[in-house]
Amino acid sequence: MSSPRRRSPQKTVTSGSSTPKDVAVDVPARALPEYAVVTHAEEETKDQKLSPLGLTATPSEKAVGFLTELPSSGTSPFDPELGPKVLSPQRAKSSVLQTTGVEIAFHQLSLTATYVSKNMKRKTRRILKNISGITPCGSCTALMGPSGCGKTSLLHTLAGKNAKSKISGHILVDGKAREEGFSAKIGYVEQDDQLMGVMSVRENIHFSAELRLPVSISKNEKRCRVEDTIELLGLWKCANSKIGTEMIRGVSGGERKRCSIAMELVVDPAVIFLDEPTSGLDAFTAHKVVEILSDLASHGKTVILSIHQPRYTVFKLFDVLMLLAEGEMVYQGPAAKGAEYFAQIGFQCEPFNNPCDFFMDVVCDQVRRLDRQISYGGSVHVQEMGFLARSFKNSAEGKAIAGECEARVLDSGVAVDASRRMDKHVRRYATGFLHQFRTISRRVFLAVMRNPATSIFQVLSFLASAVLLGAFFYGRLDGGPTAMQAHIGAMFMVAYMIIFSAITSLELFIQERALFVHEKTSGFYRTSAYFLAKVVCEILPTRMVPTLFYAVVTAYMAGLRTDFYHLSLYWLTLTVTSITSTSLCLLVSCATSVYSAAFMGCGAFYIVFMLASGFVLQADQIPVYLAPFKYLSFYRYCLQNLLALDLHNRVFDCPTPEELMADPTLVSICLPTGDLYLQSQGINPDNIWKNIGILAAMTPAYLFIAYLFLRSLKKTT
Numbered sequence: 001m002s003s004p005r006r007r008s009p010q011k012t013v014t015s016g017s018s019t020p021k022d023v024a025v026d027v028p029a030r031a032l033p034e035y036a037v038v039t040h041a042e043e044e045t046k047d048q049k050l051s052p053l054g055l056t057a058t059p060s061e062k063a064v065g066f067l068t069e070l071p072s073s074g075t076s077p078f079d080p081e082l083g084p085k086v087l088s089p090q091r092a093k094s095s096v097l098q099t100t101g102v103e104i105a106f107h108q109l110s111l112t113a114t115y116v117s118k119n120m121k122r123k124t125r126r127i128l129k130n131i132s133g134i135t136p137c138g139s140c141t142a143l144m145g146p147s148g149c150g151k152t153s154l155l156h157t158l159a160g161k162n163a164k165s166k167i168s169g170h171i172l173v174d175g176k177a178r179e180e181g182f183s184a185k186i187g188y189v190e191q192d193d194q195l196m197g198v199m200s201v202r203e204n205i206h207f208s209a210e211l212r213l214p215v216s217i218s219k220n221e222k223r224c225r226v227e228d229t230i231e232l233l234g235l236w237k238c239a240n241s242k243i244g245t246e247m248i249r250g251v252s253g254g255e256r257k258r259c260s261i262a263m264e265l266v267v268d269p270a271v272i273f274l275d276e277p278t279s280g281l282d283a284f285t286a287h288k289v290v291e292i293l294s295d296l297a298s299h300g301k302t303v304i305l306s307i308h309q310p311r312y313t314v315f316k317l318f319d320v321l322m323l324l325a326e327g328e329m330v331y332q333g334p335a336a337k338g339a340e341y342f343a344q345i346g347f348q349c350e351p352f353n354n355p356c357d358f359f360m361d362v363v364c365d366q367v368r369r370l371d372r373q374i375s376y377g378g379s380v381h382v383q384e385m386g387f388l389a390r391s392f393k394n395s396a397e398g399k400a401i402a403g404e405c406e407a408r409v410l411d412s413g414v415a416v417d418a419s420r421r422m423d424k425h426v427r428r429y430a431t432g433f434l435h436q437f438r439t440i441s442r443r444v445f446l447a448v449m450r451n452p453a454t455s456i457f458q459v460l461s462f463l464a465s466a467v468l469l470g471a472f473f474y475g476r477l478d479g480g481p482t483a484m485q486a487h488i489g490a491m492f493m494v495a496y497m498i499i500f501s502a503i504t505s506l507e508l509f510i511q512e513r514a515l516f517v518h519e520k521t522s523g524f525y526r527t528s529a530y531f532l533a534k535v536v537c538e539i540l541p542t543r544m545v546p547t548l549f550y551a552v553v554t555a556y557m558a559g560l561r562t563d564f565y566h567l568s569l570y571w572l573t574l575t576v577t578s579i580t581s582t583s584l585c586l587l588v589s590c591a592t593s594v595y596s597a598a599f600m601g602c603g604a605f606y607i608v609f610m611l612a613s614g615f616v617l618q619a620d621q622i623p624v625y626l627a628p629f630k631y632l633s634f635y636r637y638c639l640q641n642l643l644a645l646d647l648h649n650r651v652f653d654c655p656t657p658e659e660l661m662a663d664p665t666l667v668s669i670c671l672p673t674g675d676l677y678l679q680s681q682g683i684n685p686d687n688i689w690k691n692i693g694i695l696a697a698m699t700p701a702y703l704f705i706a707y708l709f710l711r712s713l714k715k716t717t
C-alpha cells in the first residue's frame, strides 16, 4: 500500500468516483456517516429508537460537548439485516441494562514498565507518554493504532488492571478519583476469550453472575440476569452448548466472543473494556460483535475497546476515536471527524479509501520511518519524531480535550499520582470466601468429570499401567530362589509409576493459568478460594480414585498381600505419595507458564529424589551437600513403606551352594527372610505410619509455596 500523501492543509474532504484524484471538492464526505449532535431536548426522541439488538433504548445520560456527537440511527447501507427489529416491551427492561455508564477522563497519564532485558539488566520503558483523554458516558470509544502503540496498556491502566507498572497522572471517573470497588463496576473482555471450555455458555455466564453479583441478590434474580444476558446477546441457540476444548467440539468464534461479553454484561457494569474483540473473527461476525457493543453504548453503557483496522461498516459504529502512536495520542474526537482533522494537518484521505486504513497508513508511516532511522543509526529528525502527536496537542481539538481534562482534575481536587495508590484498592469482592469456595468447587468438580483427560483417561491410564506391571510380575512374587529380586523390582516400579504419573497434572493448571489470572484480576474470587477448591475437588479425587484401582490391580495381579490391613496401607501409601508429587507439580506449574520448562523442572526433581532415596546409591555414598535431598525424597518414604509391607515376615527359599552350582541362572540377591533385607536397608517395618505422616506433611508445604506463587501471578504490564 502506498504511503499517504501529505499536502498543505485543506478543510475539505475529497469524494466521489468521478472526482479527479487530487482535486479537493466541497462536498460532504460520501461515505462518512451522518452524525447528529445530541442535545438534552432531542435525547428523548433519540432514545425511542429501536436498536439493532432489538431493544427500546432506556434514557441515557449522554455528556454534552464535542464528544457527544453520536451516530444517528438508521439502517446500514451495507447490511440490510442491521435494521431495527420490533420486540416486546418486556425486553426493554433488561436487568443488565439498569446501570448507566460513567465518564472516564485521564490527564497527563504515563505508564512506565520495568523489565529485565536480554542481557539481564533491569530496564524501564515508557509505554504511555503524558496522554489525556475523555471517554464520555454512554459512548463507544475505539482505541486504534499500530501494534505496540499502547492500546492494551491504556485499557489495562484505565481498568485498574496494571499491577506492576508505574503509573503517573490522573484517572477520574465521573470527575472523581476511582473509588474502592471500581472493579465491580466494570467488565473487562480479554483479547483471548477466557472461558471454561467444558462448561456450556449458560454455565459460564452463571459462574460470573454467582461470583460477581452480591449475595444479597437472590438466586432467582441471578438466573433472570443470566437469561436476560443470553437473550440480549442472541446466545439462546447455543446457550446449552459447551464452549469447546481440544477434545470437545464447541461453539463458534463469534459465539465465544459474545459469551465473553455476556460474562461481563451479566453484572450490569457501567463500563465495558474490550481488548481487540474482533480479532480472529470474520468480517460479518466482527461487525455483529461491534454492533452489539455500539448498541450497549446507546443504552447508556460506556464501551471502550481496542481494535485493529476495522472495515468501514464497523468503524461507523464508533462514537469516539482515540488514535495512538508510540504511546502518544495523535487524534481524539468524534470518529467521523477523524478524516477531516487529518486533512487539516495535511493528510488527505483518498476517495473510496476506508478512513481506518487511511489513519493507520498515516500513523504507521510515521512509525516505520522512525524505526528505519533508528535501526540505521541515523538521528531522528525532530520534525518527524512525534509530528502527529505534536500536531494534535497544538490543534484546537487537542487543546480542548487537554483543557477539559485539566478542569476536571482541578474540580476533583485529587492529588497528583493518586490514581496509582488507588489502584491497590480498586478490587473488592462481591462475595465471601465460603460462597466463592462453593461456587468454584462446583465448577472444578464438573470440569473434572467432563474433561476426559481428568476423568476417564486418568483412570484408564492408571489401570493400563497397573495391568502392564501386574502382567510383568504375574507369578513371579512367590517365595522361590529368585523372588526377592522380583519383589524389590516390583516395589521400585510401583513407586516410580505412581510418582511420574503425577506429571499429567502439570498441563491442567498451565492450561487454566490465563483463565485464573483473568478471573482473579476481574475480582471473581480470592486466590485462596480458588486454590482450596482446586486442591479439594481436583487434586484429591483425581489421585485417590485412580490409585485405588492401581493398588487393587497390581496387588492381585502381581501377587502382593491382599488382606485388608496390607492392601489399605498399600493404597494409602500410594495415594499420599501421588498427592505429594502432584503438589510438587502444581508448585512448578504455578512458577512457570512454559509447559516444557515445567516438565523438565518436575522431571529433574523426581530424578534427584530417586537418586537421594538411598536405594540407587547407598545412603552413605550420597555427597554430603546433596544429603538434604534424602529427607525431601518422597520416593524414599514411599519405597520404604512398600518394601516393609511386602517383605516384612516373608521367607524366601534361597538356593543352596549346590543348587547354584547346578543352575547358575539362579544367581540373584536372595536373603532367607525379607526382614534381613529391610534391616540391610535400614528400613523399620514399624515406621509405616510415620512415613505416611511425613509424606502427608510434605503436601501442605508444597501447596503453600504453590499458593504463594499463585498469589503473585499478575498481568505483566
Ligand SMILES: Nc1ncnc2c1ncn2[C@@H]1O[C@H](COP(=O)(O)OP(=O)(O)OP(=O)(O)O)[C@@H](O)[C@H]1O
Pocket: 113, 114, 115, 125, 127, 145, 146, 147, 148, 149, 150, 151, 152, 153, 154, 306, 716, 717
Ligand atoms: N511489562 C512490560 N515490559 C516491557 N515492555 C512492555 C511491557 N508491557 C508492554 N510493553 C511494551 O509496550 C508496548 C505497548 O504494548 P501494548 O500491549 O499496550 O500494545 P498494543 O498497542 O496493545 O499492541 P497490539 O496491538 O499488538 O496488541 C509494546 O511495545 C510492548 O512490548
